[in-house]
Structures are given as structure tokens and as C-alpha cells.
Amino acid sequence: MIAPPITLTTDYGTGEHLVGAMKGVICSILPEARIFDITHEAAPFDILDAALTVAGEYRYWPAETIHVVVVDPGVGTARRAILVKAGAYFFIAPDNGVLSLVFEREGGFRAWHITNERYFLNPVSRTFHGRDIFAPAAAWLARNREPESFGPEVSDCERFALPKPQISETAIRGKILRADRFGNLLTNLRPEDAPKLATGASFRLHTGHAEITRRVQVFGEGPPGAPCLLVGSSGYFEIAVNRGSAAEATGAGAGSSFTVEFD
16 A cells, blocks of 8 residues: 655745654654645744645645644643644644634644654654654554554644724724735735725725736736736735735735725
8 A cells, every 4th residue: 555645744844854853753663654735844843834834735646645744832831732634635743723724724634642652762852843743643643544542532632713803884994914024914805805995996005115006917918127916826925026025025924914994
């Protein structure tokens, strides 16, 4: 039987040995492992950034894929390591809310607290659970397909909700959730939240030091250097600049507020 894919999402970066150590552990347990990097450039310690990354990619993988997510500012504390079955996929991660958007999108899910030390790399470091708990758990799960053997089932996983925009007839207040590597700004506003904005009403969006009044369908429709509004591949409104950085053009970034006023 072909081993299911194992994906890795971390904030470790690629300039250290950390990712290599995780892959080495997986291959030592499962030589035929198929390991794929999603990213190792999640914003350090930023659980929301990692949650958005995982939510944006996991459904495009084959059923039974094992997604390992290690953005873990609480490593070594009482936070749990969990194994989750949600929809057609498995997830292995710290129980710190990083899977919140997966829980929201999949509805029903099952989760297990990873406590069976048979599946650990011993001795377990207090500061590198990616290598000593999450990586070996992924390899063993790919081998035995028995999530129930990893520990007791739990139903109280940590989770958070994305901040909701405040919407009235004349104005919207929202938040920028992240800035990607191109400088595009992902908002917490969806077209279904704001039909007026989605269907062509004139508007003025303010964020950072910028005012934005142009809505486009694709990046290339925007005039160079001018921030515009569009619906991105995530299904949320984004602020973007054609061949430029909206973050630089507006002075806004993750956590910044924005307002929309209608004429």
C-alpha cells in the first residue's frame, strides 16, 4: 500500500537543521515516506498566520494526506499534542488553535491527545516537539492508519474565530488578517458579507495612510502603483497593487484596521 503524503507547515525557516531533522525522523520510521513542504516561512509564533496557510491548502491534497503543522510558541508547556481526523484528512499539531479554521470548515471532526510514548522519539526534548513528537507521530500514522492508538479521544480542542467585520448600511469596519510575500493584504471581509461592495457600489476604503476607490477583477487590471480591491483566491477581499506591494503602498499590515464608506 502506498504511503499517504505527509505535508509540513512550520515557522522554522530553512536556514537551520530543524526541518531536515523532522524529515530524517520520518524517513527512519517510514523509508518510503512521501514528504512535501507547504512552507517553513509561516510568521514566527503567529498561530493565525499558520491557520490561514493550512486552511488555504489542505483540501487540494489527496484523501488521507497527513498535514503536520508546527507553529508552537507553547512548546514544552501543558498544551497538548493532537492528532485530528477532519473530513478526508489527518492533522498533527499543537493544540493551540492552529487548526481552528479546519474545524470551522469541516464541521464534524475527531481528535486524539497524542500520549502513547511508543510513537515518540525518546528522549523527548522540551523545546523540539516537531522532531520528537509530531514527526514520528506522522510517520507511525502513515504506517498503521490507527489514530485511536495514539492516545485518548478529546473533544475540547483549542479554537478561535476570525474577527468579524462590523457592517452597517453606510460603512464597514474590519481587520487585515495577513500580508503575503507580494504585499497583498488579506481582509476579513467576504463578498457575501457586503453585497453592496461586491456588486459595484461606489466606495472609499481607508487603511494605513491610503484611500482606495477602485475595485478590479484581477491584479493586472489595476493601474501600476495604485492600491485596488479585489476578491482573492481565498474568497475574501484583498487589497493589492499591480506588480507592487499594497503593504508598502498603504502602510498597513496584519492587524491593521480598515473602514469602507459608501457614497
